[in-house]
Amino acid sequence: MPHTAFWHSPLISAPRFLRPWLSERGSLTQCLIAHFPQFNVRVLQQGWQTPHLDERAVLHLPRRQMRVATREVLLCSKEKPLVFAHSITMRSSLRGGFHLFGRSGSRPLGALLFADPTIRRSHLSWCKLNRRHPLWQKAVAAAGPQAATLWARRSVFFSGNDQLLVTEVFLTDVFTPSILTPAASASK
Numbered sequence: 184m185p186h187t188a189f190w191h192s193p194l195i196s197a198p199r200f201l202r203p204w205l206s207e208r209g210s211l212t213q214c215l216i217a218h219f220p221q222f223n224v225r226v227l228q229q230g231w232q233t234p235h236l237d238e239r240a241v242l243h244l245p246r247r248q249m250r251v252a253t254r255e256v257l258l259c260s261k262e263k264p265l266v267f268a269h270s271i272t273m274r275s276s277l278r279g280g281f282h283l284f285g286r287s288g289s290r291p292l293g294a295l296l297f298a299d300p301t302i303r304r305s306h307l308s309w310c311k312l313n314r315r316h317p318l319w320q321k322a323v324a325a326a327g328p329q330a331a332t333l334w335a336r337r338s339v340f341f342s343g344n345d346q347l348l349v350t351e352v353f354l355t356d357v358f359t360p361s362i363l364t365p366a367a368s369a370s371k
């Protein structure tokens with residue numbers, strides 16, 4: 184039975200030290216750069232995948248839409264993975280508002296998204312992923328063993344009628360109480 188997740192967890196249920204990171208509406212990339220040395224993006228996959236069960240409704244994917252453009256990366260400090268990010272969009276968006284999605288390379292997607300004032304962002308949703316969720320499994324496969332549950336957030340970026348769903352999984356042993364909260368930043 185494919186696993187879905189409950190993306191309506193209240194922020195208050197997340198660990199206190201993680202809440203500012205989960206709720207930051209500015210660029211997560213910029214927050215990571217401000218708090219960790221030698222930030223870099225390790226591209227894991229840029230291609231086509233079948234959307235997860237709990238993604239189909241968010242992008243209103245038609246039942247026949249079996250593949251979406253997908254980008255999966257690790258946001259790292261030096262060699263240390265910080266965040267596993269998974270972004271998907273429909274094929275039609277690649278010819279429209281997210282035509283640069285497939286050409287971001289090792290540049291953080293946020294550099295493109297937050298540079299365009301016409302791109303808007305939805306509210307943030309949060310979820311405590313457990314080991315059955317495909318994103319937990321991908322994060323562990325890419326970044327090594329993690330806690331049995333990982334906190335993730337997701338939101339939709341809008342460019343005209345095109346939508347890009349961005350999900351970020353925070354890797355546990357990096358975000359500890361000793362890490363300062365993200366600097367205040369302009370909201371989208």
Ligand SMILES: C=C(O[C@@H]1C=C(C(=O)O)C=C[C@H]1O)C(=O)O
Pocket residue numbers: 209210211212213224254255256258266268269270287290291292293294296349351
């Ligand atoms: C949306 C942003 O871009 C970040 C970079 C990503 C990438 O390079 O694929 C994906 C998600 C984000 O963590 C951001 O910086 O907030």
